[in-house]
Amino acid sequence: MTTILEPPAPERPRTGQILPPIGLWWPMLERPLQREVLENPNAPLRYVVVRRILELCELDDQPVPRLGVRLSENERAYLAGWTHSVDWD
Secondary structure, three states, X not given: OOOOOOOOOOOOOOOOOOOOOHHHHXXXXXXXXXXXXXXXXXXXXXXXXXXXXXXXXXXXXXXXXOOOOOOOHHHHHXXXXXXXXXXXX
């Protein structure tokens, strides 16, 4: 059992994680791509979505893996909070 005084358990490191912090790119990501991510936040992100995220954060010189880029548990929690706080159609 976790209490409020205990720090959260660290996430296991993910290999190949290249995404910048979600708070930087999510607000700038185009609505159709946001909808795609929200349809299944547990699914791997498509190459074009990852490429766009890197472009938005001016990190487009980084190589993008073709498969396997997924949102972390914290990133999915950010999206859950975001959808509740924003007037989402």
